[in-house]
Amino acid sequence: DIQMTQSPSSLSASVGDRVTITCRTSQSINYYLNWYQQKPGKAPKLLIYAASSLQSGVPSRFSGSGSGTDFTLTISSLQPEDFATYYCQQSYNARTFGQGTKVEVK
Amino acid sequence: QVQLQESGPGLMKPSGTLSLTCAVSGGSISSSIWWSWVRQPPGKGLEWIGEIYHSGSTNYNPSLKSRVTISVDKSKNQFSLKLSSVTAADTAVYYCARLSLTTSYSFDPWGQGTLVTVSS
Numbered sequence: 001d002i003q004m005t006q007s008p009s010s011l012s013a014s015v016g017d018r019v020t021i022t023c024r025t026s027q028s029i030n031y032y033l034n035w036y037q038q039k040p041g042k043a044p045k046l047l048i049y050a051a052s053s054l055q056s057g058v059p060s061r062f063s064g065s066g067s068g069t070d071f072t073l074t075i076s077s078l079q080p081e082d083f084a085t086y087y088c089q090q091s092y093n094a095r096t097f098g099q100g101t102k103v104e105v106k
Numbered sequence: 107q108v109q110l111q112e113s114g115p116g117l118m119k120p121s122g123t124l125s126l127t128c129a130v131s132g133g134s135i136s137s138s139i140w141w142s143w144v145r146q147p148p149g150k151g152l153e154w155i156g157e158i159y160h161s162g163s164t165n166y167n168p169s170l171k172s173r174v175t176i177s178v179d180k181s182k183n184q185f186s187l188k189l190s191s192v193t194a195a196d197t198a199v200y201y202c203a204r205l206s207l208t209t210s211y212s213f214d215p216w217g218q219g220t221l222v223t224v225s226s
Contacts, residue, residue: 001168034212043201043216044152050210087152091211094165095154
């Protein structure tokens with residue numbers, strides 16, 4: 001099984017901050033890494049697929065990078081609607097999610 | 107635009123079999139796409155349960171494989187989940203989702219989710 005390590009588990013930030021979340025996998029998954037945003041009581045929403053491709057309709061302040069075992073989700077300028085929990089997910093071998101990162105108001 | 111809607115009992119007793127259905131609208135379940143189930147225990151993270159292709163081929167999470175069956179009903183444009191021998195640990199919001207090949211096997215869209223509580 002491919003293990004996912006997402007960090008940090010939570011962070012506090014202010015509107016306008018640059019936020020970075022990392023996801024590390026236990027073996028190489030090439031670029032088969034996706035990122036989701038989840039708000040309380042709602043289903044997750046796809047933000048980034050194939051490590052760096054922006055899903056249609058997602059604001060350009062979201063970006064993804066990485067390949068192999070190390071990946072990053074960056075929010076260039078945090079907006080009020082971005083306070084949420086973010087998950088990475090690998091699709092190289094079966095499907096596995098990271099533990100999640102909660103982005104909270106500082 | 108494809109939309110998904112889960113349905114099923116919200117409360118069930120331990121040792122029973124959980125049964126949920128996901129109705130697909132706005133598209134055919136026979137498209138070249140996999141259809142999935144994901145769950146989320148209250149206050150915890152996401153766990154992939156399994157997926158099915160319209161041909162009936164399935165993949166399951168190894169940790170749940172012995173208890174899970176996913177099936178598809180093309181005539182009703184829906185797919186279903188059965189999870190046997192449930193315990194309180196199976197209490198979760200259960201989501202159905204489309205697994206798209208064109209977006210690196212990502213889950214999109216998702217149903218709204220349905221809470222299943224296992225309690226005596």
